[in-house]
Amino acid sequence: MCDGHSHNHDQSNTTDVSSNELWQESDAPLNELTVSRRTLMGALGAVAGVAALAPLGAAPAAATTYSEAQKRTINPWKPARFQLAGDHHIHTQYSRDAMHTVEKQVQKGTEYGLDWMVITDHGGTAHQKYSVDKITPDIKAARLAHKNTAIFQGLEWNIPGAEHGTVILPPHATSVAVLKQFELLFDGIVLADQKKITHANGADGEPFAVAGLKWLADQVKSGVIPMALMFANHPTRKGLDSPAEVRGWRDAAPGIAMGWEGAPGHQAAGIATAKGGPGSGRGYYDNAFDEKYSYEGYRPNATENPLRTYGGFDWVTARVGGLWDSLLAEGKPWWITANSDSHQMFKESFVGGTLTSSGSLDTAAYNLTGKYADAVDTGVASKTYGDFWPGYYTRTIVSSLSKSYLTLMKAMQAGQILTTHGGIIDGADIRVTTSDDKQGVTTGGRTFVTKGGTVTATITINLASRANFAGLLPLLKKVDLISGPITGPAANKSTMFAPDTKVEKTFEVSQSSGQVVLTYTYKNVGNSFYLRYRGSDGRVLAKNGVDPAMDVSGDSDPWNDLWFYTNPVFIDAV
Amino acid sequence: MTTTVNRSSSWVSFDSGASSVSRSHLEATIINHAKKLKLDLQWLVSFQLTEGLRRVAFVMASNDEGKLQQLSTDLSDYFPSFAGESERRELIEKARKLQDGRAVHFPLSVDISESVSAKNLINGSAVDAIIAIGEELPSDAQIQSNGYIRPTMNSGRLELFVERIAGGFFAPVERESPHECCGGHGPEEPINL
Numbered sequence: 001m002c003d004g005h006s007h008n009h010d011q012s013n014t015t016d017v018s019s020n021e022l023w024q025e026s027d028a029p030l031n032e033l034t035v036s037r038r039t040l041m042g043a044l045g046a047v048a049g050v051a052a053l054a055p056l057g058a059a060p061a062a063a064t065t066y067s068e069a070q071k072r073t074i075n076p077w078k079p080a081r082f083q084l085a086g087d088h089h090i091h092t093q094y095s096r097d098a099m100h101t102v103e104k105q106v107q108k109g110t111e112y113g114l115d116w117m118v119i120t121d122h123g124g125t126a127h128q129k130y131s132v133d134k135i136t137p138d139i140k141a142a143r144l145a146h147k148n149t150a151i152f153q154g155l156e157w158n159i160p161g162a163e164h165g166t167v168i169l170p171p172h173a174t175s176v177a178v179l180k181q182f183e184l185l186f187d188g189i190v191l192a193d194q195k196k197i198t199h200a201n202g203a204d205g206e207p208f209a210v211a212g213l214k215w216l217a218d219q220v221k222s223g224v225i226p227m228a229l230m231f232a233n234h235p236t237r238k239g240l241d242s243p244a245e246v247r248g249w250r251d252a253a254p255g256i257a258m259g260w261e262g263a264p265g266h267q268a269a270g271i272a273t274a275k276g277g278p279g280s281g282r283g284y285y286d287n288a289f290d291e292k293y294s295y296e297g298y299r300p301n302a303t304e305n306p307l308r309t310y311g312g313f314d315w316v317t318a319r320v321g322g323l324w325d326s327l328l329a330e331g332k333p334w335w336i337t338a339n340s341d342s343h344q345m346f347k348e349s350f351v352g353g354t355l356t357s358s359g360s361l362d363t364a365a366y367n368l369t370g371k372y373a374d375a376v377d378t379g380v381a382s383k384t385y386g387d388f389w390p391g392y393y394t395r396t397i398v399s400s401l402s403k404s405y406l407t408l409m410k411a412m413q414a415g416q417i418l419t420t421h422g423g424i425i426d427g428a429d430i431r432v433t434t435s436d437d438k439q440g441v442t443t444g445g446r447t448f449v450t451k452g453g454t455v456t457a458t459i460t461i462n463l464a465s466r467a468n469f470a471g472l473l474p475l476l477k478k479v480d481l482i483s484g485p486i487t488g489p490a491a492n493k494s495t496m497f498a499p500d501t502k503v504e505k506t507f508e509v510s511q512s513s514g515q516v517v518l519t520y521t522y523k524n525v526g527n528s529f530y531l532r533y534r535g536s537d538g539r540v541l542a543k544n545g546v547d548p549a550m551d552v553s554g555d556s557d558p559w560n561d562l563w564f565y566t567n568p569v570f571i572d573a574v
Numbered sequence: 575m576t577t578t579v580n581r582s583s584s585w586v587s588f589d590s591g592a593s594s595v596s597r598s599h600l601e602a603t604i605i606n607h608a609k610k611l612k613l614d615l616q617w618l619v620s621f622q623l624t625e626g627l628r629r630v631a632f633v634m635a636s637n638d639e640g641k642l643q644q645l646s647t648d649l650s651d652y653f654p655s656f657a658g659e660s661e662r663r664e665l666i667e668k669a670r671k672l673q674d675g676r677a678v679h680f681p682l683s684v685d686i687s688e689s690v691s692a693k694n695l696i697n698g699s700a701v702d703a704i705i706a707i708g709e710e711l712p713s714d715a716q717i718q719s720n721g722y723i724r725p726t727m728n729s730g731r732l733e734l735f736v737e738r739i740a741g742g743f744f745a746p747v748e749r750e751s752p753h754e755c756c757g758g759h760g761p762e763e764p765i766n767l
Contacts (some may be wrong), residue, residue, distance in 0.1 A: 097756050272740050274740075284752075288752065550708055553739045553745065
C-alpha cells in the first residue's frame with residue numbers, strides 16, 4: 001500500500017532567513033493598548049472580588065471541533081518562512097536556584113544562535129512580590145541591546161497540582177500586570193504559601209490550574225492581552241502531570257495551553273562525574289515514583305521507567321504510542337518544544353552572587369528581595385552544574401511568517417515547531433499533500449483526503465552544515481516517520497497509550513551534507529490519521545534498533561545521542 | 575526469606591490525610607518516633623491512596639504489640655486520617671500478602687551500606703526478585719545500594735527495580751537524594767509527635 005524513497009535536491013525549497021530585520025514589539029496600534037489597560041483594571045478587579053475558582057466565562061470556541069473530520073486545511077504549506085531558533089525556558093538571578101543576569105543569558109543565547117528567548121524565572125511569593133517588577137527594566141534593556149533578538153518576559157508557573165509550565169506573553173502595556181496577577185492568583189507555590197492548597201503539587205491544586213488557564217483565556221478574549229501561551233515543562237520528571245490533568249489544561253484553554261517540553265533542559269546533568277559532570281540523570285530525571293504526588297500510571301515496570309529520559313526526551317514524548325500519541329490520536333493540537341532550562345552551566349566557573357557561608361545560594365536572602373547579586377567568576381570550573389547555555393545544545397525552531405513577537409507566538413500556537421539537540425540538523429520543512437490538497441499543509445496543520453485517495457508526506461532536511469558547540473559535525477543516520485489513526489476525543493481522560501501508532505517507515509540517511517528529501521506515500525487512505533517525524537544520529541538506540549534508549553543514569557553523554565522531533569500533521573479522511 | 579513477612583504478629587496502618595508533609599518527611603518522622611519508643615519496627619510500607627486526594631498511607635508491623643499501638647495512636651493524633659477502618663485493614667492485608675506497597679523497612683540481614691551483589695541481597699533479605707528495567711539482570715550484578723533500598727510489593731513478591739548506571743553497576747531506581755530542583759528546602763527534621 002505504500003512506497004518510500006529518498007532523493008537529493010540541489011535547490012532549496014526552505015529558506016533559513018538570517019535577516020537583519022528587527023523585531024516588531026507589537027502588531028497593535030498604541031490607542032488599542034490604552035483601551036486594553038482600562039479593560040485590564042476592570043478584569044483584575046472583577047477577579048480579585050470573586051472566589052478564584054468561580055467559572056470565568058466560556059473557553060474560546062476555537063478548536064473545540066478540531067477532532068471532527070472536515071474538508072478544510074489548517075497551516076497551508078508556504079515556502080520561505082523565517083526559521084527562528086529559540087528557547088522558552090531560561091532562568092536568571094531572579095530565580096531562587098539560578099544566578100545569571102538577563103543580559104548574560106541573552107548575550108549567550110544570541111552568541112549560540114538563538115533568535116528568540118523567553119525568560120522564565122520560577123513563580124513564588126517573593127518572585128511575585130519583588131522579582132517581576134525588578135526584572136522588567138532588565139528585559140527592556142536587553143531588548144534595546146539585542147535588537148535582532150526577541151526577548152519575552154515570561155514566567156515558569158508552578159502549575160498547581162502538577163509540574164512547572166512556561167507562560168509566554170507578548171510585550172504589551174498590560175503584560176507585566178497580567179503576569180503578576182496571574183502568579184498571585186494561580187501559582188502553586190504562592191497558593192500553598194497562602195494555605196489555599198496543601199502543597200504546590202497537591203491534588204487539591206488541580207482546579208486552580210484549570211481556573212488559571214481559563215483566566216488567561218479571559219484576558220485574551222476581553223482584549224486585555226493580545227495572546228498568551230502555556231507549555232508544560234519537564235512533564236514526567238517526577239510523574240506529576242497526569243494524563244487527565246494535561247487533557248484538562250488543553251480543553252480548558254484551547255489556543256493557550258498548547259503543549260509541553262518534548263525534551264527537558266539540564267541535558268548535561270547525565271554527564272559522568274569522571275568527565276566533569278554532575279553524574280545525575282539526563283535532564284535531572286533521577287527521581288522515584290512518589291505515592292504522594294506521582295500519577296499511578298507512571299510507576300516503573302520491568303520494561304520502562306516513565307520518570308527517565310529516552311534519548312534526552314521525556315518518556316511521554318519519546319515513547320511511540322505513548323501519552324503524546326494518545327493526545328494526538330484525539331485529533332487535537334498538542335505540541336512539543338525543547339529548551340535549556342539553563343540555571344548553572346556545565347563546567348562554568350561562575351557561582352551565585354549571594355551565597356551562604358557553606359557556599360550555596362542564599363535562598364533566605366532571595367526570599368526577602370526576589371533577587372541574587374550578579375554571579376561571580378571564581379576562575380574554577382564547576383563539577384556539579386548540569387545545564388547548557390541557551391542555544392548551546394537545544395533548539396526550538398519556529399517557522400514564522402515575520403519577525404514580530406505576535407507572529408512568532410501565533411506560529412508556536414499553530415505548531416510550526418521543530419526541536420533539535422546538538423545541532424543534529426540545521427532545519428527541516430514538512431509538507432503533506434493529498435489527492436485533494438495539492439498545496440498541502442505543514443506541521444501543526446490539518447488537511448483532508450477523499451477516502452481511497454493518497455497522502456504524500458515529504459520532509460526536506462537541511463543537514464548539519466557546521467560543527468556543533470562540542471566541536472563535532474553531527475551526522476544524521478536515520479529518520480522515522482511515525483503515524484497513527486485519529487480516533488477522536490478520549491472517552492477516558494486518563495488514556496495514556498495509542499497502541500495503533502507505529503513507526504511507519506525508517507529512512508536510512510547516508511548523505512552527510514546538503515539537503516535530503518524523504519517522501520512517503522500513503523495509498524488508498526480509509527481513515528483519518530496523523531503523522532510526525534523524528535531523526536537520530538543512530539549512535540544510541542534501544543534493542544529494537546529503532547527507538548531511543550533509556551538514558552543511563554550518571555553516564556549519558558548528550559553529544560553522543562542526538563535527536564530531532566517534529567510536530568504532527570493531521571489528515572482527515574472524508 | 576519470604577516467610578519472614580508472616581513472623582510479625584502485629585500490624586497497624588494510618589494515612590497522612592490532607593497533610594502537606596512529604597513522603598520522606600513522614601517516613602523520617604515514623605522511624606524517629608519508633609526509635610524514641612524503643613520499638614523494633616519490622617515492616618514499614620508506604621501505599622498510594624487515590625480516592626479523593628492522592629495521598630500516602632503507611633502500614634507498620636512489629637512483634638511488640640503494645641509499642642506498635644502506641645506509635646499508631648501518636649501518629650493518628652498528629653495526622654487526622656482519611657482512611658476508614660476497613661480501608662486500613664485492606665492495606666494491612668495487601669502488605670502481609672506482598673500485593674502492593676513500597677517497603678521502607680523490611681527484614682534485611684546483609685550489609686547494603688555501599689554495594690551488594692544481587693545474589694547476596696536475595697539471600698540476605700526479604701527481597702524476592704531484582705528487576706533491571708529494560709534488560710536482563712546479569713547473574714553477577716553488583717547493586718550500588720548506598721545504604722538505601724526501597725523494594726516494592728507485587729503479586730506476592732518483594733521486588734527491587736534497578737537500572738544500569740556508570741561503570742557497569744546497577745542502582746535502585748529510587749535514590750535517597752535525587753536532584754532537588756528550585757533551590758529545594760534542604761533536609762527536614764523529623765516532626766516531634
